[in-house]
Amino acid sequence: MQNQQEIRRGEEEGQINRYNNNNNNKGDEKAEDKGHDNETAAPLLALNHVSRLCRNVKESIEFYTKVLGFVPIERPQVLDFEGAWLFNYGVGIHLVQSNHEDRLPSDPQHLDPQDNHISFQCEDMEEMERKLKEMNIKYKKGTLETEEGIAIDQLFFKDPDGFMVEICNCENLKLVPTDSLGKIKLPMDRHTPPVDTNRHNHRNNDAAD
Numbered sequence: 001m002q003n004q005q006e007i008r009r010g011e012e013e014g015q016i017n018r019y020n021n022n023n024n025n026k027g028d029e030k031a032e033d034k035g036h037d038n039e040t041a042a043p044l045l046a047l048n049h050v051s052r053l054c055r056n057v058k059e060s061i062e063f064y065t066k067v068l069g070f071v072p073i074e075r076p077q078v079l080d081f082e083g084a085w086l087f088n089y090g091v092g093i094h095l096v097q098s099n100h101e102d103r104l105p106s107d108p109q110h111l112d113p114q115d116n117h118i119s120f121q122c123e124d125m126e127e128m129e130r131k132l133k134e135m136n137i138k139y140k141k142g143t144l145e146t147e148e149g150i151a152i153d154q155l156f157f158k159d160p161d162g163f164m165v166e167i168c169n170c171e172n173l174k175l176v177p178t179d180s181l182g183k184i185k186l187p188m189d190r191h192t193p194p195v196d197t198n199r200h201n202h203r204n205n206d207a208a209d
Helices: 002-040 057-066 125-134 198-208
Strands: 049-054 071-073 083-088 091-097 117-121 140-145 151-158 164-168
Antiparallel strands (some): 071 083, 140 151
């Protein structure tokens, strides 16, 4: 009887040792993976803003607010050069007055989808196209179809200084990393800058008084 108990105790101890060894190995693997991630991934959260040089700040503000729906926001007074900050959709547009014509696009009217551009996802492409027509904005329309039969609609046009803008429904296309080590980080609410709405309300109340 005593021998059987010793045998059973030995088996239990062996199982515990194997369990602990497996957990230790898994912990080492996780530590190695975490170390690898730290070496390959930058500690970034999301795109903050895109900066655009412009010939006329007021004209550019009108374009980005009326055509694309951006909202002017207060700009730090420490910036002692002419410009403006706009924000919406989780990203900012920073406009900077340019005094050098050679730093701006030379042909503001030419539309080339393969040129440098920023792109915005759109939930209603027909409505966006109608808006461009109403505002007499020249644009180029296109549709891409992937190997899987997914259609991507695109609208290309330029801001007043000739910088390309794309509107698309690219969210229809599934993102598939080509590198097995790649790790896609999706932006969460924590990356969005704090928005102070009370100050605007106070101003409106003061104006009413």
